[in-house]
Amino acid sequence: MNSMKLGNVPVGAENPPYVIAEIGSNHNGDMNLCRQLIDAAAEAGAHAVKFQSWTENSLIAREEYERNTEYSDKKRHFGSLRDMVKTYQLTTDQHREAHAYCRERGIAFCSTPFSPEEADLLESLDVPFFKIASMDIVHLPFLKYVARKRRPMLLSTGMATLAEIEAAVETVRAEGNDQVVLLHCVSIYPPDYEMIHLRNMATLQQAFDVPVGFSDHTMGTAIPLAAIALGACVIEKHFTLDQDMEGWDHAISATPTDLRTIVEEGRNIRIALGGGKRIVTEAEMEKRKKFRRSLVTRRALPQGHVLVEADLDAKRPGTGISPAEMTYALGRRLARDMQEDDVIRWEDLV
Template identity: 55%
Template structure:
């Protein structure tokens, strides 16, 4: 199945993947840092940059804030309470407009993940080409309905979801007349253990639901998202930062510019190399065959009138003469002329 994702990009499994540099909240609330990241993502070859659209009120309940929760695990560089970080890292409405305009001027697709209906409406006003729904909202059916009626493609992450939950989300979107769905295989651990990634879910989800499938990656490095391309991933979404040592939620597991460049360039090479299921010998290989394959040659001088046996022949380059597999048709024939040692045999030499 093919989906028109943007005005100039159709996606389907095994297509050249559409690469999303997921800046998310890695801008750390700094609009100039956000623009620097956009520039770097473009230089790396990404098709789109994506942010996250939420406010302190739309994302987390007061009860959760009142617990004064903090993130203090050693793998991440955080500060203060959960509320402190949410307030520091969210994008205002005005910043959304500024970043969308900046992306337009730089000719890169602007995207963001909405976390409420109001943020869906904001992104619709900004004319995003499609909507990305985070894994955490796959079962937020009212949000899915609100997005679905807009008719634009929906890229749906499936982290933490069972097959039945994915099916319910798809049915909810389809019930509003929207069948422009792309699923993203996703493991919502930052980073996941390799044995928990299950990249074979990419062809499984495509076979199960009939929609194109991509990969939302939370691993460190480039090998796993590149491997996903060989399994048909039509979209790669990868967290992106200009500096993995910056404070914040996702910098450590994000791709830096060097890694993003590798993902963008090598994913295209992998996609082109996949080809199809038909066995095709290219023109270049056909030409090489003439040089590298072998032909039947005389293993010894052959005299006129000699009835040849298999021992009279060897097989040597180039491959422009009688091919080795046809030597058996020569056995028992009589030479009509003298043939020198190592001379390439022709059918006209025998009767």
């Protein structure tokens, strides 16, 4: 598996998980809210915030707009689909404003492009990587276009078969770009637990020999942390200040507290995973002295007494002869008188 950096941050099994706070459209078209989200993500310790780069004309066809002119769920939706897309899209100037504010806050700015023009805009902003949405893993001409920019590409795999994922990876590599991260994903918001199949990450890693992560649509922090325990090197999680806010994705998004938990506990999990080689640490070696047992006398015994098994018990602390070495103590004579319950050490024997 090739080593890789997202910007100046290395990703892979030996590094802390790279955590992306997916703001998406949760800025609700309000740049003040956008800055607050960037602030909160930076304070929670996320490596990057991610947006979605689309316009009224680059993502949705007229037929779909005409089919979605009103919604019954007034908390997640307002007006028509076209009204929402126009409100939630980021203009070129807003992209630049968000990018500049991210630089000020020391957090990476990135986004998902949905057209070549939007990929060009993100390239002009020097994004550390391109995130490709699950819907576009089968848009091979678009993958080719983005791959030619020779930046890392994070491919979400929601709704995709293994054959479709293979075609996407081969398309990117054919353009001379081998900087691919595959994100296991379930494109249901939120998915039921039995839909998630986190072990798919191992399948993707083995099949394509690339870093693998998890683009998460579950509620809470348990599943992304489980993904990290199973080897996810990138976690992408929708992010909001308040799950009760109006808008498309707030209800299924992580709060600042959730995000901090994923960052901090994810780092702890990665450290705790360690390696496969069995090691007894110096701290545990020292702990043996208190927690392990030593041979002790069952009763008072005189100097010169020859030890038999009936003379011995084993109790804490572990500063004397280990019960594992009892065989070597039996038949030896005592070098001194010993009281009942005395710890026996090698210097007590002749």
